[in-house]
Amino acid sequence: MSKYLHVLNIGVQNTLVYRVNFLVRACFGLIPLTATLFMWQAIYAGKGVGGNVEGYLYGQMVSYYLIVTIVDGLTAVAEDDWQIAADIKDGNISQFLLKPIDYLSYRLTLYCGGRMIYSAFALIPIAIFIYFKREFLELPADAGTMGLFLISTLLAGLLQFFISYTMALLAFWVMEVSTFIFILFAFEALAGGQLFPLDILPMGVREVLRYTPFPYEMFFPVSIYLGRAQGAELIGGLAMQTVWVGIAYLTARWVWRRGIRRYTASGG
């Protein structure tokens, strides 16, 4: 355990170097967010006072996007997938095969360290932004909801990490993994609920999505926060989310074992 604490320390130090980068990133990220909010403002303006979209009043819609921004800051896999792919391509993972250290745990620790630092710095512009929109930000109904939201966010982070990790491991088989990573991004953005709340989709599509891992990467924790997932739906969702984390973890382990057999340590 102590060796991973050491890794965490290194990860934190390494990402601290990029703190200005993080600030800039977070600021740039606010541009499309603002644009989307303007878009919704125009749509709600066309509907008149009290207009709603599938149960979302204007304020709740803004709230949705604000919470998405926070969850995204806490969980998004930023550079990890590219780095893993590069480690494999450049033969850097050879050293992990020789050391008593598990690559997945090592990477997971770095990811956590990176997220801690990113959240700390990204929080500054995001907090300023939210301050200006504070009238729309709703707090969760009670402490229990907040607790479940945090648990679900943690699971969402793990799920995102394991999926990206597995995707990056494709570097064992193909030269360029960036295409696959961008395809994954596309699905995560649309089916994960980053572009819009999934409950404004037609019923059929929504039903199908419930059985994919994507909503549990983003949409589900946000709906817990907003109190839209309750009772049986909440319990079932959490169970489903846990199952997906398990499946993603096992897949990651399995793909690693298969990949390592093909690994030739080129360039290492």
Place this chain on the structure above:
Amino acid sequence: MGVEAGYSTLYGIGRVRGRRGMENGGRSSGGGGLVRVMTRYGQIYAALWRNSIIREMGFKINFLLWIVVELLWFVLHLGFIQVMYLHTDHIASWSKWEVVLLMGTSHFIQQLFTAFFFNNCTQLSEHVRMGRLDFILLLPASSRFLLSLRHVDLGSFVNAASALVVVGYATQQLRLEPSMVQILGYLLLCGVGVMVHYSLMFIMASVSFWTVRAQGIIWGYYNLFNIARMPDEVFRGGFKTVFTFVLPMLLVSNVPARVLVGKLSSGWMVLLLLGLTCVCFAVSQWVWNVSMRRYTSASS
């Protein structure tokens, strides 16, 4: 991959240069100077194209996959609009097919920009990091020209064509019959839009010369250029002012789309776009000069 291709490109230019040198017998300046410069750069560019084609054909599957990725994102954004319009008839004064036309236009411009400039701009900081920039500066041709145009991304032409198909389909759905002038104006303004993208991206790449790595620039780019596909009317206040007059993102696709749809209320938007394009380009040249003056070789 990058290094090898870099050197083969350098080699290609050397060849053109060598041949020209011999033909001219070392003569310089004099009458028809501009024509000669143009032909010389034309030949260099032809060599760069040849290199790009050879390079792309070396990674055929990857080439096809990138086309799929871009197509997927395009469909995704169209899907986003489709979902929005499930819940409303109009966003500001824009109907669904007008927005589709706008998105197609935005994608068209973006893909042309990618075809000619995008990878080259993102590579700039890598050239500095790897110490390759020194070699490029030593070549007997405009460094900015070589850096901006050295690699042509052929797959993006396929995607640009798919964007035009969507624009065409939307035109049909709207029952528009654009005149020849409108179509020509549209295409010309799309070209102007490409120049705006290029100038802004080149500024970002030059500024981040030393600090930010390529990933960061790409990320910044996607966020910034994201808003070009949205109807300008929905924006208000300072946001609209900044992204119209300072970083003219809200003009780039909206102006050509308005020309085609016939939504252009007056000509001043066109003039504004043209004027700001010149400003953006001038600023990019200035930033480039400043960066060059501050540049001290990184490694090697």
